[in-house]
Amino acid sequence: MLDAPEHPEPFLPDGTAEPTQPQRRLGWLRDAQLTPTRRALLLTALGGLMIAGVITVLPDTAAGGRLAGLSSGAGGLSRVNSTFDHASSGACLNWPDRVPDAAKIVDCTTEHRFEVAEAVDLKAFPGTEYGPNAAPPSPARIQQISQEQCQSAVQRYLGDKYDPNGRFAVSLLWSGEKAWRQNGERRMLCGLQLPGADNQQQAFQGKVAAVDQSKVWPAGTCLGIDPATNQPTDVPVDCASPHALEVTGAVNLAEKYPAGVPPDQEQDSYVKDTCAKVTDDYLAPLKLRTTTLTLVYSTISLPSWLAGSHQVSCSIGTTLGNGGWSTLLNSAKGALMINGRPPVPPPDIPDERLNMPAIPLPPIDLSQNQYSGSSDSSQSSQQTQSTQQTQSNQHLPGQASQTPATQSTQPSTAAPVPPGNTFLNGPPPPDQVGDQPVPAGPPLDGPPPPADAPAAPAPAGPAPGPAEPVLPPAPVQ
Template identity: 40%
Template sequence: MEEMSTSKPEKPTTRSARTVSASVARRALALVAVGAVGAAAVTLLVTDGFDQPEKITTHSVAGPATTGPVSASSFGSADPGTCLQWTPTDDPETDRQDLAQVSCAEPHRFEVAKDVDMSAYPGIEFAPGSAYPGAMRFSQLRDEHCIDSVVDYLGTKFDPNGKFSVGLMFPSQTGWATGERTLRCGVQQSSNTGVPQEMTGSVLDQDQSSVWDVGTCIGINQNVPSDPVECSQPHAFEVASVIDLQQQFQVGIPNEADQDAYLEPTCTDAVNAYLGSDTALRDKTLTLFWSTIDVTSWLAGSRQVTCSIGKELDEGGFATITGSATGDILINGQPPVPPPAAPDGRALPTPLPGAAPITPGG
């Protein structure tokens, strides 16, 4: 059998974010990862304030695609809750050939929700000798059968904006020709381009918040975030902190404004601690941004958000950073140039619109 991994099939995964430079909120970013069978897209929503956002759509590398066949003896059978692991390869003839059941406490790439025997369905589409479905048809079958299967498996607590996505394993052409008609629905943790990542522990026991571990760097392709990479490799941004909103909002569902009001100082302090200096973010000309949780995700139990640092481009998207922000970095191949230091003397507050200019001693 083969596996086809996708982003959330019901709707695009949306991660809204507010940005600040140093401790001043000045930008809003929204990352929308749109997975498809043949391509993945990321929409950047950028604004100079918090009104009238401008949408800029760019495309990343090709998204999830079918891979080489997995033999029936390797694929075996799996009950709901079974976790599967394999070693990814670039060769479609060998990828997933070592597919095996493992304990969910061990690293794995797929958690089974349900096996669906399509031969039990009436009609000629799945009858013996029927034509092999194409990738788009398998995508439709995933939507038709796997979404409900995953929601039922998780007890309706599936976060469509979270870090887990609905996945499908389906027969290879060889398996289909020999009569294999089983579809395997499950849950996986996909990267921005839909590649299944290793995860540990059953999804049933996890917070599904769309977060990466602190210190993770997210790669870049054509100014768009891609998959996690070593921070020594070119990347779009780096995760500096993971914040549990439950500690602040213990009653009710916080709206975005309340989350922003809490996360601006919280993320600023966390990033300053991560970088080891209150001036490092400014000196390295980086942008701080954070994610928020919407009502649907909150009701599904998601509570965690990330504070991340990258370099926003004026034309949209991200600059290419090399090196961890905790040390020396290059931005688009050049070391950052710190802005001029503020002049000595007491800092003056910004006057309200229409107010008389503020003068020292006034």
């Protein structure tokens, strides 16, 4: 694209250059966060990864907040336009490491860093936002354009050959502010790139539709962590820097299931067992439990399988318990630090306790349970009946007693007991005496009504004998 000079001149809106020429480094920007440096960016539509290409315009706080950019002369601008004019769907672009201004179209069978899905000409858009005199779009607006245009462009380009869960990211490449202002460049390129370490792009060979898009990395790769969300970034970083996961290997499910994607449960069991073995081999002679980390793996969905993704990555890490991930420093095979502290291994457990045989359960006699249930039901019924009987035998003030009166068998000089019921704590309510309804009669404070059929009188006791004589007191001697 452009042969950027070693000390690029700051570009101002009026076309004048500042007296000083601070050296600035080209790079790749992630997550659309602005910095005071000028970088070549490639904006990613998925996940908010923003990377812009060739020339970038970013606020320069060192220049009082004014826009700064690269200046390479008219010859360089013609090369920019030539590359963008000839890059069409299916073209592959490559550039030297950290020098995206030197991008050129290459054969896709060789190493490249960007595959074009579709060229978007902003001149065809209505309105004046992209007109000849319009100001260049801000990085936030470019990211919005990428999300609006590039996602659908990649879907049209790859169809069902694109794995949305794979390692390639949907991106947008643009020529930058200088080409926008001075040469009227309005073409942007939607495509795919492979994020790499230090916000750079990894080189890959072949068309995306023809390669395995599985999100796998070599064993020993550490994946970064977003400090704002404590989530893995899926971007390789140096293991000495903060990271969330350490890759221990990969599992190729196509070797086990050549006929097609297996069911989720079967797939999960196979991946878990295989990843455990791969991790043990990676950590040997260490044991995973001594690192206090957890085995992390995923499964493959049907759309990913149909797109050609047949591998899953095995990793180790640990969560915080609130949905976030712990921050790791250094490799698990070295001086590992978890959230700033070394891991505390759990006490060793003898092998015989780890592999204890299963204890068989005694057979369950269902017939006994049914009989027991019937017995329990009978006992419950009896208890209920007894409770009802007890409640009916309990008498509160104003209620009739259900207990029959006992007849005395001893002689008594008292008057015979009149027939009828004996009432405790007063007479019963007016509507019931015992179990028989009471007909209308005199008020309750009067004598009780006569019974319909009076009972036989009680037998009379023996006649009283003569009174005993009273003896006078004996004389005192």
